[in-house]
Amino acid sequence: MQKFEIFTGIVCPLDRSNVDTDAIIPKQFLKSIKRSGFGPNLFDEWRYLDQGEPGMDNSKRPVNPDFVLNDSRYIGAQILLTRKNFGCGSSREHAPWALEDYGFRVILAPSYADIFFNNCFKNGLLPIVLEEKIIDDLFRLASDDQALGMTVDLHKQALVIGDERILFEVDPFRKHCLINGLDDIGLTLQKIDAIKAYEKQRKSEAPWLFHGK
Amino acid sequence: MSAKTLYDKLWESHLVQTDKDGTALIYIDRHLVHEVTSPQAFEGLRLAERKPWRVDANLATPDHNVPTTERAGGVKAIEDPISRTQVETLDANCIEFGITEFEMLDTRQGIVHVVGPEQGATLPGMTVVCGDSHTSTHGAMGALAFGIGTSEVEHVLATQCLIQKKSKAMQVRVEGKTGPGVTAKDIVLAIIGEIGTAGGTGYAIEFAGSAIEDLSIEGRLTLCNMAIEAGARAGFVAVDDKTIDYVRGRPYAPDSDQWERAVASWRTLHSDEGAEFHRVVTLDAAAIKPQVTWGTSPEMVVGIDDSVPNPADEPDSVKAEGMGRALDYMGLEAGTPMSDIALDKVFIGSCTNSRIEDLRAAAQIANGRQVAANIKLALVVPGSGLVKAQAEEEGLDRIFTDAGFEWREPGCSMCLAMNADRLSPGERCASTSNRNFEGRQGQGGRTHLVSPAMAAAAAVSGHFVDVASLINR
Numbered sequence: 022m023q024k025f026e027i028f029t030g031i032v033c034p035l036d037r038s039n040v041d042t043d044a045i046i047p048k049q050f051l052k053s054i055k056r057s058g059f060g061p062n063l064f065d066e067w068r069y070l071d072q073g074e075p076g077m078d079n080s081k082r083p084v085n086p087d088f089v090l091n092d093s094r095y096i097g098a099q100i101l102l103t104r105k106n107f108g109c110g111s112s113r114e115h116a117p118w119a120l121e122d123y124g125f126r127v128i129l130a131p132s133y134a135d136i137f138f139n140n141c142f143k144n145g146l147l148p149i150v151l152e153e154k155i156i157d158d159l160f161r162l163a164s165d166d167q168a169l170g171m172t173v174d175l176h177k178q179a180l181v182i183g184d185e186r187i188l189f190e191v192d193p194f195r196k197h198c199l200i201n202g203l204d205d206i207g208l209t210l211q212k213i214d215a216i217k218a219y220e221k222q223r224k225s226e227a228p229w230l231f232h233g234k
Numbered sequence: 235m236s237a238k239t240l241y242d243k244l245w246e247s248h249l250v251q252t253d254k255d256g257t258a259l260i261y262i263d264r265h266l267v268h269e270v271t272s273p274q275a276f277e278g279l280r281l282a283e284r285k286p287w288r289v290d291a292n293l294a295t296p297d298h299n300v301p302t303t304e305r306a307g308g309v310k311a312i313e314d315p316i317s318r319t320q321v322e323t324l325d326a327n328c329i330e331f332g333i334t335e336f337e338m339l340d341t342r343q344g345i346v347h348v349v350g351p352e353q354g355a356t357l358p359g360m361t362v363v364c365g366d367s368h369t370s371t372h373g374a375m376g377a378l379a380f381g382i383g384t385s386e387v388e389h390v391l392a393t394q395c396l397i398q399k400k401s402k403a404m405q406v407r408v409e410g411k412t413g414p415g416v417t418a419k420d421i422v423l424a425i426i427g428e429i430g431t432a433g434g435t436g437y438a439i440e441f442a443g444s445a446i447e448d449l450s451i452e453g454r455l456t457l458c459n460m461a462i463e464a465g466a467r468a469g470f471v472a473v474d475d476k477t478i479d480y481v482r483g484r485p486y487a488p489d490s491d492q493w494e495r496a497v498a499s500w501r502t503l504h505s506d507e508g509a510e511f512h513r514v515v516t517l518d519a520a521a522i523k524p525q526v527t528w529g530t531s532p533e534m535v536v537g538i539d540d541s542v543p544n545p546a547d548e549p550d551s552v553k554a555e556g557m558g559r560a561l562d563y564m565g566l567e568a569g570t571p572m573s574d575i576a577l578d579k580v581f582i583g584s585c586t587n588s589r590i591e592d593l594r595a596a597a598q599i600a601n602g603r604q605v606a607a608n609i610k611l612a613l614v615v616p617g618s619g620l621v622k623a624q625a626e627e628e629g630l631d632r633i634f635t636d637a638g639f640e641w642r643e644p645g646c647s648m649c650l651a652m653n654a655d656r657l658s659p660g661e662r663c664a665s666t667s668n669r670n671f672e673g674r675q676g677q678g679g680r681t682h683l684v685s686p687a688m689a690a691a692a693a694v695s696g697h698f699v700d701v702a703s704l705i706n707r
């Protein structure tokens with residue numbers, strides 16, 4: 022995983038609550054057996070006017086001018102601002118893959134669905150929880166004629182806009198993994214002895230759990 | 235020792251290690267695998283030259299992409315080349331890594347969440363995971379079961395463990411007797427209507443109370459299936475005699491020499507008297523009517539004798555806007571009685587409602603009646619090959635086909651429309667599945683979630699109707 026370093030980017034405001042993972046990446050694109058290449062189909066049904074199918078040349082498709090991702094102010098945005106319960110629904114990791122592939126690195130929302138929240142960290146995406154009031158303020162700023170720029174400093178757990186700083190919380194373990202670009206599996210495999218010891222004990226207590234067919 | 239919740243017990247018995255900050259490594263007993271969320275995980279294993287930690291903990295079956303029509307041609311005959319590749323990739327990965335798979339033409343094939351309990355592959359007291367959010371289903375067995383993403387699928391394959399933080403514990407109690415025609419599906423929709431689709435976020439939900447105890451195991455599977463629609467990754471029910479009777483004799487159940495020991499340990503799988511929950515919600519079963527969703531989120535739900543709600547009556551402006559958008563998408567007017575809503579298609583199936591009891595309940599309503607003329611397609615898709623065989627033995631297939639329903643091969647089908655079964659733009663469907671999101675059953679399609687009996691009642695009436703009025707007494 023890539024290390025998460027300090028950066029400055031544009032904020033794209035997606036003013037909807039309960040955005041589900043079907044909306045983030047519609048199911049027809051789940052048929053890919055790869056991890057990459059989902060960016061052009063991020064929010065496909067909202068972003069284009071025709072029906073998207075895998076393998077289409079997305080540059081030739083009619084875009085929905087009313088959808089925020091197509092607004093010229095937000096081209097190249099790396100920070101997605103949105104409403105509560107973002108990422109609900111299906112557990113598909115294709116959702117963070119698509120957000121990341123598009124170029125987003127940070128999401129700002131009052132709350133997230135659990136599985137999605139978890140999946141983000143595994144893919145170098147940082148979902149930040151902010152109070153509803155701060156989110157409201159940011160929506161106002163981000164909807165100005167001039168796009169809102171923001172610096173994200175994970176070390177200091179701060180968002181910086183001009184002279185203003187908004188501090189945020191992040192789980193220390195997840196922060197450590199993001200900053201160092203650590204892969205969970207590698208970390209867990211350092212605990213082989215503990216896993217083996219657990220298995221041994223469990224096998225004697227509940228041997229029926231170890232019967233495959 | 236202090237009183238423990240069922241969640242505490244399940245969690246603690248799977249703890250491998252806890253770090254100072256509360257990050258825990260928990261052991262996974264059963265990993266279910268399907269074709270959509272696993273290819274990248276197997277690819278990851280290959281690239282890192284890793285092997286599965288415990289091959290026998292895994293069980294795979296294709297479900298999302300398989301056709302529900304004629305299958306004689308096998309995988310090679312799957313029309314959509316991308317669907318075919320996914321199913322073939324699963325087959326090849328299972329062979330390469332030595333994982334047991336019920337392939338498409340195996341009678342045991344079906345939707346993972348139907349297959350697991352049916353085989354006894356998900357047992358009380360287990361941790362069960364799958365790269366699918368409806369893994370919460372298996373909590374009905376008194377297990378800790380939850381959906382994971384593909385990175386976690388790879389993590390479980392490689393280490394048999396997951397890195398987790400403990401959730402908070404919620405108890406949802408449903409007390410009393412349900413009225414006629416009210417099923418587990420109606421109970422869970424009513425719960426979601428009450429607490430909202432984010433009401434369970436951050437919690438593991440234990441369903442309890444006399445109305446839950448009264449449910450069969452299949453009913454509890456339906457209930458726990460939708461815990462995720464209430465925002466909770468896991469939902470479960472304590473073990474009782476019904477759970478133990480259900481498991482007995484299933485292919486993966488403990489052998490006779492271990493059965494008594496296993497049962498003794500399962501008997502402890504309930505919350506202790508006086509155990510504390512972070513949140514308790516109580517519902518009155520008698521007040522629950524057969525439910526129908528009207529919007530694009532499972533929380534947008536009312537009883538069959540209600541009308542489509544009016545956004546103008548909603549004080550929260552963000553919520554009102556969401557309601558307005560949902561009504562637009564659904565093509566509905568506020569104030570329309572639910573029973574006036576006419577339908578184009580009916581879908582009975584999905585991991586929520588495709589087990590034998592679901593099919594019996596629908597067949598009871600369909601029996602001797604005809605699908606209404608305005609219904610273009612009424613589909614019945616059993617959850618597994620074994621459910622299908624059982625239904626055919628009972629003659630349910632004939633009841634359905636005589637009434638004008640189509641009887642299909644097992645799979646996810648029109649629950650998410652990844653195969654050829656889908657809605658066209660603007661079409662309205664009564665569906666026994668679990669998600670009514672925009673586009674879920676096909677772009678522009680309009681989904682109303684209901685129970686199997688309510689779906690059958692809608693099919694024969696052409697519009698929604700209180701199934702209680704059709705039950706032969």
Ligand code: SF4
Pocket residue numbers: 297298345346347366368584585586645646649650667668
């Ligand atoms: S039936 Fe539907 S909800 Fe269930 S696993 Fe299949 S696609 Fe997912």
